[in-house]
Amino acid sequence: MVSTLFLDIKSAFPSVVLKQLMHDMRKRGVPTQYTAWSRCRVEGWQTILRFDGYETEPVELARGLDQGCPLSGVAFQFYNADLLDICVPAHGEDAVAFMDDTLILAWGKTLDESNQKVRYMMEKSQGGLDWSRTHQCNFAIDKFGVMGLTRWRERNPEQVTY
Numbered sequence: 001m002v003s004t005l006f007l008d009i010k011s012a013f014p015s016v017v018l019k020q021l022m023h024d025m026r027k028r029g030v031p032t033q034y035t036a037w038s039r040c041r042v043e044g045w046q047t048i049l050r051f052d053g054y055e056t057e058p059v060e061l062a063r064g065l066d067q068g069c070p071l072s073g074v075a076f077q078f079y080n081a082d083l084l085d086i087c088v089p090a091h092g093e094d095a096v097a098f099m100d101d102t103l104i105l106a107w108g109k110t111l112d113e114s115n116q117k118v119r120y121m122m123e124k125s126q127g128g129l130d131w132s133r134t135h136q137c138n139f140a141i142d143k144f145g146v147m148g149l150t151r152w153r154e155r156n157p158e159q160v161t162y
Helices: 018-027 032-042 070-079 111-123 128-134
Strands: 002-008 093-098 101-107 145-149
Touching: 002 111, 018 032, 018 070, 093 111, 101 111, 111 128, 111 145
Parallel strands: none
Antiparallel strands: 002 101, 002 145, 093 101
């Protein structure tokens, strides 16, 4: 039996904390010259808010990647790599990510067992919810999806718990 949890990271590219991204890239072995180049590319970005005839002073941004740049997709894969590390394949756990979409899955003898594994991966220390806090990325709860995959042709309500 397999349980899957579909996660979507809300406003993924604008949410990236640049200091955390540099840390994650170095942790994964990206050479310093590349992280330094990446930092220079996004450091010093500013924004001005304009509304109702009012304009703010320029405000420096400490977050965000350029969503239109192809390199931002690569950078975000480093940023969310720790989210994939919450899984222990030897315990029947796995994860797959593409940009801001992640699939957490677990397998067990029953759906209850696999559901409990998925829940544990999200709630444990350094699990999915901790990743969300440390990386300041929120999951889009309205896009959550849970799916139980079995060999049954019909649902057996006595063996399914959530």
